[in-house]
Amino acid sequence: MGAANVWDAEWEVDEELARTLIDRQFPQLSAKPVKRLGWGWDNTVFLIGDEYMFRFPRRTVAVGPIRTEGKLLPKLEPYMTIPYPKPLFYGEASDEYPAPFLGYAYVPGDFPIGLTEERRALSAEKLAAFLRRLHEFPVQTALECGVQQDHRNLTDIAARKVKLEGFLSKVAEHLSLEESGVIEAYMSRLQTDRVEAVNVLLHGDLHFKNMLVDENGIVSGIIDWGDLNVGHPACDLSAAYSFLPPDARGVFFETYGGANEETKLLARLIAVYIPVLILMQAIDDGNEAIAAEAKSNIMRALTD
Template sequence: MGSSNLWDAEWEVSGELAGKLIAAQFPQLAHLTIQQVGYGWDNTVYLVGDEIVFRFPRRKVAIDLLHMEGKLLPQLETYMPLPYSKPLYFGEASLEYPAPFLGYPYLTGKFPIGLTDEQRTGSVPILAQFLKRLHAFPIDIANENGIQHDHRNLTDLASRKEKMLSFLSDLSAHISEEDHLAIANYLDQLNIEPVQPRHIFLHGDLHFKNMLVNEQGIVSGIIDWGDMNIGHPACDLNVVYSFLPPDARASFFAAYGNVDEETKRLARLIAVYIPMLIWMQAIDDKDAEVAEEAKTIIARALADR
């Protein structure tokens, strides 16, 4: 997109540096192979051996987020009906690297890219139970550990719309006229009346690059919890629109519990907002597969309006 993007790294973590840091602090792992398996906005990810994944911050903003993961994720275990990224190794900042880093058990599965509607519908009971349990986590425990509150201000629909119009302008040279028109029409008709704040424990960044599915295409794990926060449940419920086909949404809400129309409005907005950002990054990275998935997600989110 441009020379300076939201997802650009402030420092890179090479395989050599990652291996050196792991060997120094966890010598029992020093003999294992190490390979980079990906990166997100905030972290570079390495697989150590076949069973441990280490995440190394690549931006300063990720440092506090990783500290929060280290404190809170172990406390989620009794609330989790799905495998998730529970840290096992707690690396500390040093002269060689200015940030903490965490090691987690490797969760098998793949990103839910190119799934059929039937496969997606098969995950309805699992996703509903996962979010129902997660959203029941006591916020007093989260607050005691210093969790952030709606740090991205996702309930401000007017501000969100303004940003999305800017994203659409950046995307315009790279997407079809049909896709551009569909998003523009949605934003033009968007109700931007303020949403009442809610105070629920959230994953905070629930999208297809933070979800894993098994060989049958059923959700099998949730990763990357760096954006955990207290906020509006619509932030996580965006998956009802981004992940599930329209015909499966009523079944999800029946299993999860009553969700009001205001929450649905915000959830759909976030289900368009996040893939727009992912689409922009995919274009910048020349990742055609992820760009196509982001495009498909937006179309799904806007369906059955």
């Protein structure tokens, strides 16, 4: 994909640096082993012993969100019906590392990669109930904690469609003729330019790399809250299309309640848009497993 991708790191944190930073600010954790779990666009993640997980921003743009997480995530607990990482350790910038960082209670589980459609369907009601409660959180409280409001202009379908077409051109050679045909047919049918704005508190990045499942494949944790924002619920409801099979969507939306056809249309678009971005990064990283899962998410989202 070339240099200067939006996910490229400004600051690299390896296990040695993470160990140093944690030991100096939280000496009570010094006896626990440090293991890097992975990284996303914005943060590098480390497991500390078996109890804690630390996230270190990789880019300047991630600093504000990590501060917002520290303020807002503790307030979410009464609304949470699925485990999530609660901040426990608030690290500050230093000479060794120029950004704040957070330590959380570790949420165990596996990423939902390669799950059967039958196992995915088992989470429909649980995931819908979780999102219903999350979206009931007071918007004003979220804004007072620094959460941004619709900074991604979620309701502008026309603009998002243009961006998506550009992204698809970059991954076209990695798609089969069948996959390309399904996506092109969907894009040609998508004629709506904008939907009416609705404001709720959003996780903001609800895809398979930010969801955990238990040994039965049922959703058991929601992680990486760095994209917390206020905006259209379709952003989170996209999981009904990317994660759930078609025959589970009815019970999902019945449990969630109140999602109109405009919301579902936008949710499906985001269910394609986000996995395409994940696919781009996976290709750049040479991660075939993530690339394959991203493509399966796209195809699932476009299956009725």
